[in-house]
Amino acid sequence: MAARKTTRKSSAKSNVSKDELLTYYKDMLLIRRFEEKAGQLYGMGLIGGFCHLYIGQEAVVVGLEAAAKEGDKRITSYRDHGHMLACGMDPKGVMAELTGREDGYSKGKGGSMHMFSKEKHFYGGHGIVGAQVPLGAGLAFSDRYRGNDNVTFTYFGDGAANQGQVYETFNMAALWKLPVVFVIENNQYAMGTAQARSTSTEDIHTRGVPFGIPGEIVDGMDVLAVKAAGEKAVAHCRAGEGPYILEVKTYRYRGHSMSDPAKYRTREEVQKMREERDPIERVRTMLLDGKHATEDDLKAVDKEIKEVVNASAEFAKESPEPALDELWTDIYAETAPQEA
Amino acid sequence: MATELLMPALSPTMEEGTLAKWLVKEGDTVSSGDILAEIETDKATMEFEAVDEGTIGKILVDEGTEGVKVNTPIAVILEEGEDASAADNVSSESSQAAEEPEEKPSAPAAAKPEAEAPTELMVDSSPDWPEGTEMVKSTVREALRDAMAEEMRNDENVFLMGEEVAEYQGAYKVSQGLLDEFGDKRVIDTPITEHGFTGIGVGAAFGGLRPIVEFMTFNFAMQAIDQIINSAAKTLYMSGGQMGAPIVFRGANGAAARVGAQHSHDYAAWYSQVPGLKVAMPYSAADAKGLLKSAIRDPNPVVFLENEILYGRSFEVPKLDDFTVPFGKAKIWREGEDVTLVSFGIGMQYALEAAEKLAEDGISAEVVDLRTLRPMDTASVIKSVMKTNRCVTVEEGFPVCSIGSYISSVLMQEAFDSLDAPVITCTGKDVPMPYAANLEKHALITTDEVIEAVKKVTYR
Numbered sequence: 001m002a003a004r005k006t007t008r009k010s011s012a013k014s015n016v017s018k019d020e021l022l023t024y025y026k027d028m029l030l031i032r033r034f035e036e037k038a039g040q041l042y043g044m045g046l047i048g049g050f051c052h053l054y055i056g057q058e059a060v061v062v063g064l065e066a067a068a069k070e071g072d073k074r075i076t077s078y079r080d081h082g083h084m085l086a087c088g089m090d091p092k093g094v095m096a097e098l099t100g101r102e103d104g105y106s107k108g109k110g111g112s113m114h115m116f117s118k119e120k121h122f123y124g125g126h127g128i129v130g131a132q133v134p135l136g137a138g139l140a141f142s143d144r145y146r147g148n149d150n151v152t153f154t155y156f157g158d159g160a161a162n163q164g165q166v167y168e169t170f171n172m173a174a175l176w177k178l179p180v181v182f183v184i185e186n187n188q189y190a191m192g193t194a195q196a197r198s199t200s201t202e203d204i205h206t207r208g209v210p211f212g213i214p215g216e217i218v219d220g221m222d223v224l225a226v227k228a229a230g231e232k233a234v235a236h237c238r239a240g241e242g243p244y245i246l247e248v249k250t251y252r253y254r255g256h257s258m259s260d261p262a263k264y265r266t267r268e269e270v271q272k273m274r275e276e277r278d279p280i281e282r283v284r285t286m287l288l289d290g291k292h293a294t295e296d297d298l299k300a301v302d303k304e305i306k307e308v309v310n311a312s313a314e315f316a317k318e319s320p321e322p323a324l325d326e327l328w329t330d331i332y333a334e335t336a337p338q339e340a
Numbered sequence: 341m342a343t344e345l346l347m348p349a350l351s352p353t354m355e356e357g358t359l360a361k362w363l364v365k366e367g368d369t370v371s372s373g374d375i376l377a378e379i380e381t382d383k384a385t386m387e388f389e390a391v392d393e394g395t396i397g398k399i400l401v402d403e404g405t406e407g408v409k410v411n412t413p414i415a416v417i418l419e420e421g422e423d424a425s426a427a428d429n430v431s432s433e434s435s436q437a438a439e440e441p442e443e444k445p446s447a448p449a450a451a452k453p454e455a456e457a458p459t460e461l462m463v464d465s466s467p468d469w470p471e472g473t474e475m476v477k478s479t480v481r482e483a484l485r486d487a488m489a490e491e492m493r494n495d496e497n498v499f500l501m502g503e504e505v506a507e508y509q510g511a512y513k514v515s516q517g518l519l520d521e522f523g524d525k526r527v528i529d530t531p532i533t534e535h536g537f538t539g540i541g542v543g544a545a546f547g548g549l550r551p552i553v554e555f556m557t558f559n560f561a562m563q564a565i566d567q568i569i570n571s572a573a574k575t576l577y578m579s580g581g582q583m584g585a586p587i588v589f590r591g592a593n594g595a596a597a598r599v600g601a602q603h604s605h606d607y608a609a610w611y612s613q614v615p616g617l618k619v620a621m622p623y624s625a626a627d628a629k630g631l632l633k634s635a636i637r638d639p640n641p642v643v644f645l646e647n648e649i650l651y652g653r654s655f656e657v658p659k660l661d662d663f664t665v666p667f668g669k670a671k672i673w674r675e676g677e678d679v680t681l682v683s684f685g686i687g688m689q690y691a692l693e694a695a696e697k698l699a700e701d702g703i704s705a706e707v708v709d710l711r712t713l714r715p716m717d718t719a720s721v722i723k724s725v726m727k728t729n730r731c732v733t734v735e736e737g738f739p740v741c742s743i744g745s746y747i748s749s750v751l752m753q754e755a756f757d758s759l760d761a762p763v764i765t766c767t768g769k770d771v772p773m774p775y776a777a778n779l780e781k782h783a784l785i786t787t788d789e790v791i792e793a794v795k796k797v798t799y800r
């Protein structure tokens with residue numbers, strides 16, 4: 001990525017260490033490069049169906065994962081590749097699922113929209129807009145039931161925020177003080193519908209107010225701001241105070257899915273975001289300006305990430321298609337998989 | 341006039357109870373709302389109140405009596421001025437009610453036709469358009485759009501609502517150009533709120549409009565299925581015919597390509613189960629157009645199942661000012677002697693392909709396209725099977741309780757003597773749709789499976 005001239009104010013929270021900054025930089029870059037590769041493989045016909053890229057939104061999951069601890073859970077929609085990489089799932093397994101191969105996280109049976117990892121407490125990957133919201137509250141319910149202090153990050157979009165089940169969930173989550181952080185990834189569009197054309201209020205997080213759920217707006221292009229907000233929300237949940245809403249303002253650079261002609265916004269709008277607000281560039285500038293890293297250091301990082309991504313793509317191409325017998329497995333369980 | 345108090349039913353299922361306690365005694369005057377007794381059922385103890393004023397003339401069932409049948413007289417109430425002797429002389433009306441209910445009305449005339457007596461088949465085999473009509477090529481997508489546009493021009497109460505139908509021109513471009521022609525009053529983008537906008541659509545239909553509700557795909561109509569079934573389909577009946585929902589629910593149904601388990605469901609059998617709904621599932625562009633126009637005019641709720649893969653297919657469509665296809669009329673795509681293939685929607689593709697290949701092997705297949713699943717033109721299927729004596733059904737949905745299962749049961753009940761082989765139902769596999777390309781291919785029905793089934797029923 002070419003260094004850009006734009007100077008921008010570095011984040012208000014300056015007590016961040018060099019190592020931390022570098023980690024966020026790497027994590028975000030991994031997502032970006034991975035998604036670019038996925039887009040490429042889609043173009044080559046190696047990935048099929050619906051494939052929703054996360055490019056532009058990287059700071060959201062990276063910032064929130066920085067606020068999480070072991071045992072916390074996460075659940076999201078079909079736009080899930082970034083969430084999986086950020087919580088530590090293996091890029092190889094994710095990419096192999098995208099190509100529908102045996103070594104994918106769902107043995108090739110789920111695809112881009114439906115991946116899961118018990119080990120990383122990643123509960124999917126859901127194709128029905130809004131459905132993950134009550135599911136996330138249910139995960140939080142299970143933790144509250146057990147009496148531990150885990151938190152569930154429940155991600156959904158600005159479009160999903162209009163689904164009725166979201167508000168049924170807000171009510172119960174508040175009523176039962178469920179430890180759930182509702183993360184509204186407000187990328188301003190639901191497919192071709194700009195937020196103002198679908199949503200009666202300007203802000204979405206304020207819809208928690210009638211239920212007694214606190215919430216706030218977060219700059220989703222600033223990983224440190226996301227992390228700070230995440231920490232606050234998580235502390236609220238762990239203290240037994242119930243749910244918290246973070247409305248994270250972000251932006252997706254690519255189309256809704258690979259087949260979106262994107263006529264609903266101007267190229268200039270996208271370009272402006274990329275140039276002025278890019279979350280990765282922001283951290284890069286901080287690293288360089290703070291003399292935490294040199295151009296050469298960052299070049300080395302870029303190279304390292306590229307290798308990881310290329311290896312995942314190679315792996316995903318080499319991995320065999322699932323055996324035909326797999327068509328008939330995993331329809332019913334002998335033991336609950338959670339207990340196995 | 342003295343009246344009997346009857347043992348009350350305190351729940352919909354109560355047949356008898358215990359008269360636990362009398363709170364009044366003979367000679368007491370009571371007025372409405374006074375508690376007379378406590379009655380115990382298997383679920384609870386309930387208080388029994390007086391409805392009328394009067395004097396307790398006689399207690400007929402002592403407290404503590406168990407197993408008192410509902411509607412048994414338990415006391416007699418005297419009106420003002422009556423003396424106790426009236427209690428022996430109670431009105432006959434109430435005592436009649438206490439008797440065993442009347443014999444059930446005699447069973448209705450046997451619904452099943454006698455096996456011997458062949459049912460008269462009402463088959464409409466008139467052509468869909470007059471001979472010599474000019475034909476034009478059109479994709480299914482264009483045909484659907486044209487149907488909506490024509491009906492919107494005809495009737496200003498017709499409007500279209502759904503996700504991305506207006507500015508985006510439809511997620512699958514079915515509503516291309518409609519916003520330009522009809523404006524945003526009649527072509528309405530909704531938020532992603534299927535349950536809500538479906539309910540609003542049904543309410544608008546109650547209010548006299550003619551909504552077309554588009555689901556981006558029918559997978560998302562599961563969010564709204566309560567409104568489709570409980571509100572749209574049942575209201576006419578529940579209101580004794582006063583109110584109903586003339587509305588069309590349309591969108592892509594079934595598998596597309598590689599979109600996985602949550603985006604590939606075929607709902608043909610689901611909706612076809614519901615009385616009050618009509619269900620269409622066209623294959624060709626002409627049927628898509630003619631049936632959608634009929635659906636929009638229909639005074640009932642219609643579920644209109646389209647298919648993403650078929651949207652881009654081209655067919656000949658008659659060039660007529662007002663071309664409609666009636667519901668409940670199957671179409672014979674190909675006449676044949678040896679076997680009847682029954683299908684609908686994208687299943688037709690496999691049926692027609694199989695028929696083509698079977699012809700090369702000297703097997704002549706008749707191909708019947710149901711076009712609408714509810715009402716279903718079973719008469720045409722039976723008529724065909726009476727000729728071929730064999731039947732294979734073809735559909736993409738799951739095998740359990742499929743459309744094919746229903747057809748096979750109809751044939752068994754109404755054309756048993758015509759069958760020379762068991763009906764085979766070719767369906768999708770009994771698994772959620774996998775993503776992997778090779779698995780998806782196996783999950784779907786294939787032309788080869790249809791051919792194999794035909795060979796089996798023709799014993800070749």
Ligand SMILES: Cc1ncc(C[n+]2csc(CCOP(=O)(O)OP(=O)(O)O)c2C)c(N)n1
Pocket residue numbers: 079127128129130156157158159160161185187189190191256503532534556560563
């Ligand atoms: C219930 C349901 N309705 C419609 C769709 C089709 N659809 C998929 S994504 C999408 C837009 C969602 O937008 P948003 O919630 O803002 O999330 P984003 O894609 O921006 O991440 C729509 C309409 C769906 N998958 N599920």
Ligand SMILES: [Mg+2]
Pocket residue numbers: 157158159185186187188189190191
């Ligand atoms: Mg969005």
